[in-house]
Amino acid sequence: MDQNVKLDEIKTKRQMTSDYIFRFIVPIVFIVLCGIGYNLSELQFTFVLNEVITRLARNSFLVISLIIPVIAGMGLNFGIVLGAIAGQIALVFVTDHSLGGLSGLLIAFLVSTPLAIVFGYLVGQVLNRAKGKEMITSMILGFFANGVYQLVFLVFAGTIIPFKTEKLIISTGMGVRNSVDLIGVRQALDNVWKIRPYQGLTVPMSTIIVVGLLCLTLTFFLRTKLGQEMRTVGQNMHIAEVSGINVDRTRITAIIISTVLAAWGQIIFLQNIGTLNTYGSHEQVGLFAVASLLIGGASVTKATYRQALLGTFLFHMLFIISPMAGQNLMGDSQIGEFFRVFVAYGVIGLALLLHAWQKRGKK
Amino acid sequence: MLTAEYLLQMKDVSKDYSGNRVLKGVNINIKAGEIHGLVGENGAGKSTLMNILFGMPVIHSTGGYEGDILIDGEVANPKSPKESMELGIGMVHQEFMLIPGFSITENIKLNREITKDNLFSRILGPKMKTLDFKKMGQDSREALDKLGMSIDEWLPVAGLPVGYMQFVEIAREIDKDNLKLLVFDEPTAVLAESEADRFLKIVRKLADMGIAILFISHRLDEIIEITDNITVLRDGEVVSNLITKDADVHKIAELMVGRKIESTNMDKIFKEETEDEDYILNIKDLYVDMPGEVVKGLNLKVRRGEILGIGGLGGQGKIGVANGIMGLYPTKGEILKNSESLPLNQPKKSLDLGVAFVTEDRRGVGLLLDDSIEHNIAISALQIKEKFIKKTAAIRMMDEKMVREHALDMIKELDIRCTGPKQLTRRLSGGNQQKVCIARALTLDPDIILVSEPTRGIDIGAKKIVLDLLVKLNKELGMTVIITSSELAELRSISDRIAIIFEGKLEGILAPNASDVDFGLMMAGEYGKEGVS
Numbered sequence: 058m059d060q061n062v063k064l065d066e067i068k069t070k071r072q073m074t075s076d077y078i079f080r081f082i083v084p085i086v087f088i089v090l091c092g093i094g095y096n097l098s099e100l101q102f103t104f105v106l107n108e109v110i111t112r113l114a115r116n117s118f119l120v121i122s123l124i125i126p127v128i129a130g131m132g133l134n135f136g137i138v139l140g141a142i143a144g145q146i147a148l149v150f151v152t153d154h155s156l157g158g159l160s161g162l163l164i165a166f167l168v169s170t171p172l173a174i175v176f177g178y179l180v181g182q183v184l185n186r187a188k189g190k191e192m193i194t195s196m197i198l199g200f201f202a203n204g205v206y207q208l209v210f211l212v213f214a215g216t217i218i219p220f221k222t223e224k225l226i227i228s229t230g231m232g233v234r235n236s237v238d239l240i241g242v243r244q245a246l247d248n249v250w251k252i253r254p255y256q257g258l259t260v261p262m263s264t265i266i267v268v269g270l271l272c273l274t275l276t277f278f279l280r281t282k283l284g285q286e287m288r289t290v291g292q293n294m295h296i297a298e299v300s301g302i303n304v305d306r307t308r309i310t311a312i313i314i315s316t317v318l319a320a321w322g323q324i325i326f327l328q329n330i331g332t333l334n335t336y337g338s339h340e341q342v343g344l345f346a347v348a349s350l351l352i353g354g355a356s357v358t359k360a361t362y363r364q365a366l367l368g369t370f371l372f373h374m375l376f377i378i379s380p381m382a383g384q385n386l387m388g389d390s391q392i393g394e395f396f397r398v399f400v401a402y403g404v405i406g407l408a409l410l411l412h413a414w415q416k417r418g419k420k
Numbered sequence: 421m422l423t424a425e426y427l428l429q430m431k432d433v434s435k436d437y438s439g440n441r442v443l444k445g446v447n448i449n450i451k452a453g454e455i456h457g458l459v460g461e462n463g464a465g466k467s468t469l470m471n472i473l474f475g476m477p478v479i480h481s482t483g484g485y486e487g488d489i490l491i492d493g494e495v496a497n498p499k500s501p502k503e504s505m506e507l508g509i510g511m512v513h514q515e516f517m518l519i520p521g522f523s524i525t526e527n528i529k530l531n532r533e534i535t536k537d538n539l540f541s542r543i544l545g546p547k548m549k550t551l552d553f554k555k556m557g558q559d560s561r562e563a564l565d566k567l568g569m570s571i572d573e574w575l576p577v578a579g580l581p582v583g584y585m586q587f588v589e590i591a592r593e594i595d596k597d598n599l600k601l602l603v604f605d606e607p608t609a610v611l612a613e614s615e616a617d618r619f620l621k622i623v624r625k626l627a628d629m630g631i632a633i634l635f636i637s638h639r640l641d642e643i644i645e646i647t648d649n650i651t652v653l654r655d656g657e658v659v660s661n662l663i664t665k666d667a668d669v670h671k672i673a674e675l676m677v678g679r680k681i682e683s684t685n686m687d688k689i690f691k692e693e694t695e696d697e698d699y700i701l702n703i704k705d706l707y708v709d710m711p712g713e714v715v716k717g718l719n720l721k722v723r724r725g726e727i728l729g730i731g732g733l734g735g736q737g738k739i740g741v742a743n744g745i746m747g748l749y750p751t752k753g754e755i756l757k758n759s760e761s762l763p764l765n766q767p768k769k770s771l772d773l774g775v776a777f778v779t780e781d782r783r784g785v786g787l788l789l790d791d792s793i794e795h796n797i798a799i800s801a802l803q804i805k806e807k808f809i810k811k812t813a814a815i816r817m818m819d820e821k822m823v824r825e826h827a828l829d830m831i832k833e834l835d836i837r838c839t840g841p842k843q844l845t846r847r848l849s850g851g852n853q854q855k856v857c858i859a860r861a862l863t864l865d866p867d868i869i870l871v872s873e874p875t876r877g878i879d880i881g882a883k884k885i886v887l888d889l890l891v892k893l894n895k896e897l898g899m900t901v902i903i904t905s906s907e908l909a910e911l912r913s914i915s916d917r918i919a920i921i922f923e924g925k926l927e928g929i930l931a932p933n934a935s936d937v938d939f940g941l942m943m944a945g946e947y948g949k950e951g952v953s
Contacts, residue, residue: 282549286531289530292522293519
């Protein structure tokens, strides 16, 4: 029959519609930007590389935590702020109990997990009632959770919630201090295995291995029954429902996984930094992670860990070089800073816009 | 007891939606390996019957049904789609239940994936089992081979021709081990002719494998060609059970349409169209891209001062005609009004030129539901004709007083039952909402009024009032009325001529008193083929 002809048609059609350049346009633009910025900044290569590797190890976990909700069709989960909060609560807990080292860090992971599961469940419940508006809903939920977090840490801590370590509490006896020194767990994970291949270059191998394991687990997960169900739900909720998949439950599971990963991600992030900015560390987590993922070429409906890693790399590269580039170009490092903020928000706006256009195009 | 002679029996199945009886004591019996045709007009109750068979939530959330469904002689009465799947009932849907981003295999195995154990699944439960893509591929290959499809089972579904999608759906059903009964709902509607031929062969093959097949189609020649027995539904009742050998297209067409109109409109004289007549609207080669109701090259002339009915089965494009004339969907072709060309794709221009439209989607786009009756009536004229506007110190304001007076006039004239012009349209009954829509169209002083599905979702009493109103407008104001409706009886009761649309084209124009057979044949697209006497 004429089947062969038709199949050829399908294949060429696919190539044409996928339109490779357009697909990779965002990462390409950012690679070019990074290249120009790097030249302008006149920074040393080793310095930039060292910084980028540190930040890549520090941030990737958080960015990867966004992938599963994207696959389940829930868009970019700005609600990972709640996961970050769970992580921070766990870190304050271990610091308060003077637990340290790798074991202290593991306890922090353990403490954060049930919290994150509860938070994730609640977020999932809300998002199931706001189908199609997940992104804005999760963002507002993040703001709301921040308010509750402040209430607990500013008012309840030291009064209702007893603290063992007094220096964590403000001298009035109410509220956790603005910044908490994470002495016990500082770089606890990074220090397990670090290599210094060059002068001025430190590679936290253990953290990178953890991120690598996460990528492997993610790949494995997507080949499981549950992973397939999530992909189905992400593609078409109605068809999933008709073929007998419990859509609401699958969506909640996706958000719970994302929130738990975000909690762990925030712990990894903070153990590297070494200080917890009690009222600020979690605030921008959602925004920066989302921006990183999008810069890597992900969209609201499609994301892979490769995109997450590439995006994190590019985003933080821009972070490092833009102040110096701004300084050298305009004589003001603040200009570079402005540019970076503009880029972070701009790329999110652009990605959402592109998504809306594509959706309209399909109709 | 006898061993069950029939695989599926539906006994005395009745169903009503809030007092409106849509199925009345339907009996259908199907043997294993039999192909059973089910035909009927839109609204005859076919889809309700299928929803019952599939235990769709829409049935059980509206109070269930009466009667019994027997599978292999045992009462089954499925309460959810899952239960009916377990009973061995499969369905190939009219709109495909396929996920475009997945491969053919993944779609065939959707939520029935073959899995294998791994370390994590032993700890975390069966959801963590890995998919066995190799086995899934083999199974899919087998199912596709049964259908004689040599297509690669790993191709993505997106981009496949529709015919292939249909086959993928069938492959999914026959891949289920326990499949006993397969329902096809309008399977050939989306297929090209050669594909349809191949498809029918496959259906035959499936039946030979011992699967009972329930075949729903509007294409009567197909029904005759392929089925063993035919059930004809009309107004929720089985009007006839036929053995296909004894049936022909004419007979089925007649049974389908039936005599159900009063002879009030039988005195109209039908005149053939001539060149030099006074046509108010001349549509040439019109294409309208309205999803689900595509018009593909329609030619139609409308006489000044007539009531023209536009009929046809659902999805054939009749709704698209009025929407196209108004420019609400992408349109190409030519429309001449009073021999002047009507700009396409510009609703405002159409309104300016005296064409008014009462939409079929009353609650969606027809009304501002949370606004008052008076504003709803005035809004179009306010925007288009700049009526009801007064100037106060160079600021253009709506003249509330004029709007009120006009609304009161309309309420009186059209007998809109309401508490007053300030009442929100959401609170009105369907019939009265429709009157508000008509009132708004009238406020534009049109010379053509397009009315789509004016009686959809309103009760019988209100139906008559709305239809009478249209006749009154036509007689007293000399307005040209173009009414589109799925209910043939309604068209026949008021129209001067009825145009039947089939596959996006004009199949033919009939007098309202033409025979049932002619209407039936035309709606099934058989009129031209048979050379009717």
